[in-house]
Amino acid sequence: MLRAKITLVVVAAAALAMTLAAGLSYRGVSDLVAEQFDHALEDRAVTVVTLLGVSRTPPARPGTTEQVVSAEGAVRPLDPGRAALPVPESTLGVARTGRGSAREDITVGGAEYGVLTVPLPGGGAVMVAQHYAGAERIDHAFLWRVPWTTVAATALSALLSWLALDRILLPVRRLARVTRDITATQDLTTALPPAGRDEIGQLTRSFASMLGALGRSRAQQQRLVQDASHELRTPLTSVRGSAELLQRGRGRLAPEDEEQILVTLVTEAAALDTLVRELVDLATDRSTEEDPAEVDLPTAAEEAAHRCRQRTGRSVTVTVCGPVAVRARPRAVQRCVDNLLSNALKFSPGDSAVTVHVEGTRLSVRDHGPGIAPDERGAVFDRFYRGPRTQAVPGSGLGLAIVHDLVTADGGTVFATAAPGGGAEVGLRLPAHGPAACSPAR
Missing domain, CATH: 3.30.450 (Beta-Lactamase)
Incomplete structure (x- = not known):
């Protein structure tokens, strides 16, 4: 006690x-x-x-x-x-x-x-x-009085300390009682006792911040589960329907119909695999295990563009002006640039080029697709968001959400705007760690 x-x-x-x-x-x-x-x-x-x-x-x-x-x-x-x-x-x-x-x-x-x-x-x-x-x-009188005086003073100090501590520790008992209730009911919205300016008040505010973070985390998990179940239902339904159709029509389907059903199964299975992988990445965020370091954005952009050219054969151009070193998680930055390029290639015509532009601590990817409406520019970073004009485009709607989560975790921001001459420009900004110095375009 x-x-x-x-x-x-x-x-x-x-x-x-x-x-x-x-x-x-x-x-x-x-x-x-x-x-x-x-x-x-x-x-x-x-x-x-x-x-x-x-x-x-x-x-x-x-x-x-x-x-x-x-x-x-x-x-x-x-x-x-x-x-x-x-x-x-x-x-x-x-x-x-x-x-x-x-x-x-x-x-x-x-x-x-x-x-x-x-x-x-x-x-x-x-x-x-x-x-x-x-x-x-x-001398004897003094020696006799000292023990009795000491005992009496000690008893008085014990009584006063007991009474004073009863009042001093009252906020602690209230906080302990509320935390026991929260543990028993799992209700993270339970109000904590009023917080003062002393150490107990600081402890109460820390508990309130922790409960708020837990509440937000639980809400995000629930929303992720709900959204994921909704998004998984479509490819699973398609796979199940195609499989049942193959089972019922075994030996009676025309070769071209059977080939079409198999193509649908493979396509939906690939989409399902991509969706599950992105869900796992979004839920676990393994890049948080990585320590922040100094990152050169032009180098990250060149490496991502090189990987994209080898994988898709598409034209990807990188331009640089005034690069500034940033402090972030290197693998997280690479993942963000890869996702931005994949998003741009998805919505751009096959014969059009995609441009990555680095200016200071700002990295943007410009495509020549249908663009993003003004009222959708903030929503494109939401999980599973699919705009009205992009419903027919394959994808899970998680790529830009992953970019948003990784960038904000490093103290940066994301943006989406309309590009001059059509298309969209989507990118990120990270905290700077050095003076800007202009360099020629790459």
Whole structure:
């Protein structure tokens, strides 16, 4: 559960931060208490020396013991009711020399004292000892309060994190619920929750874009299946009818009739083979596996024209002016030029020439056929489209659709216009990757 995991991370971070802060604070407090303890010893020593200088006995203070040490080491407690303190060597040195001071820790009766020795003006020294009980009490109180404070603060941070994450993760839960519904119903039109400007909003918009792409892909697949079933029905019906006619009239048909039926079978089978191959190419688009590269359009046009001349024996001319290198998939460009040439040869008279013209990043193929009406120039790139004047021409209506899909996948555009003097001019434009430089026509 994401909410619980994030809460655990927040609580662990908070507990670690508070533990570190408590440790540093304890160290600072300990140093401060020790410093104040030493200041208290120094203040008490000054007070005792001052009072002894005016022949007065300092008043007793709880937890504190004072005594005077002579240069010979004799000890005189200032509070007769208290036992004498042991005299360290450092204290004797101050008493004998009358200079400097000595700071020691001693233990008397199981109790630890901090001792400060300072010289007296008339000779000797005074020892001021203070019990560590007060400092230890502060230290223990701090140590007891730190764990409870840390636990309480950690619990509070866990509660606040849990409540805050409930609100923060609400859009994620909504998005997850909607995606579960989409998975269960397969309804790609289901509306997603409103998207904000944060990362969750970006995720929602990405899901919306993905669903839109899936919806368009599904619609295109359905349309392709519907169109393909419609287009396949005609050649299949013709093949089946011709085959049934041969079966019923076996041995009774005239040789010329039988020959005509066989020609029809071969023609329709070839058309069916072409249609199925183009459908497979259109549905799979194997050229998408190819990486874009720099393509020289004049070279691609010359190679396609050469293949077309060898295959059909028709006249194909290539002219070039200002070629510009383009970035596209090389095999996809070759397929597009081949399809444009096949389309032009299909609608041109057998004795007419077809011209391929390359200018900059624009490649066009001009034919001398019946032309394309203005209201049909955009529809010729639709799948299975057959214009009123081209219904009798063999073909599947997929060649220009394949060109459209391949070119737009590389960021280019396609066009179809009327050619001067009759015929049509169909071509493509691809993104440029270099300055134009005019060259003579080929």
